[in-house]
Amino acid sequence: MKLPKSLHERVTPTPAMLRYWWRALNAAAFRGALPQPHFAVLDDDLGCKAWFETAPYSNPGEGQIGFSKETITRRALLGTMLHEMVHQYQAMSGRPLVHGRFFRVVCRRLGRRVGVQVCES
Numbered sequence: 779m780k781l782p783k784s785l786h787e788r789v790t791p792t793p794a795m796l797r798y799w800w801r802a803l804n805a806a807a808f809r810g811a812l813p814q815p816h817f818a819v820l821d822d823d824l825g826c827k828a829w830f831e832t833a834p835y836s837n838p839g840e841g842q843i844g845f846s847k848e849t850i851t852r853r854a855l856l857g858t859m860l861h862e863m864v865h866q867y868q869a870m871s872g873r874p875l876v877h878g879r880f881f882r883v884v885c886r887r888l889g890r891r892v893g894v895q896v897c898e899s
């Protein structure tokens with residue numbers, strides 16, 4: 779995957795920006811295997827930067843990836859997106875959405891593959 783030169787640049791997430799980087803990461807890290815989720819950016823003070831939520835009655839791995847509308851570096855955006863995508867992968871594989879050993883191993887492997895540090899907790 780071609781990483782942007784300005785990883786330290788600060789950006790405010792938008793749904794279009796999330797969709798763009800999700801597609802790039804899905805191709806680079808998952809060989810396009812993940813189903814595209816909905817993307818949301820919320821104003822609220824969520825107490826967390828991002829989340830993945832499965833949608834009831836949908837295929838495993840579908841759902842929503844949301845970010846709080848908080849200005850972060852592009853590096854943080856990519857690392858956080860990959861984190862949420864590993865949760866999508868867990869949902870697809872019928873695994874619990876936790877930060878256990880499986881999660882950490884996949885985060886490290888995929889992070890190395892695409893050159894992004896994945897936040898593991």
Ligand SMILES: [Zn+2]
Nearest residue numbers: 861865877899
């Ligand atoms: Zn998580």
